Amino acid sequence: MMGDVTISLWQVLVGAVCGVAAVLAARGGSRLLIGAIVGAAVAVLMDIGRGYL
Numbered sequence: 833m834m835g836d837v838t839i840s841l842w843q844v845l846v847g848a849v850c851g852v853a854a855v856l857a858a859r860g861g862s863r864l865l866i867g868a869i870v871g872a873a874v875a876v877l878m879d880i881g882r883g884y885l
């Protein structure tokens with residue numbers, strides 16, 4: 833028997849939005865650090881926003 837796989841569309845959406853935000857914000861020096869910070873911040877904001885939906 834194979835186990836069930838559940839894909840949360842919310843996690844896919846958060847990943848996509850965070851990735852786009854990180855790419856757009858990571859300009860200039862230390863792109864990896866800036867991208868990671870922006871991606872994490874957007875993930876937190878989207879998680880907070882999900883509570884209002």
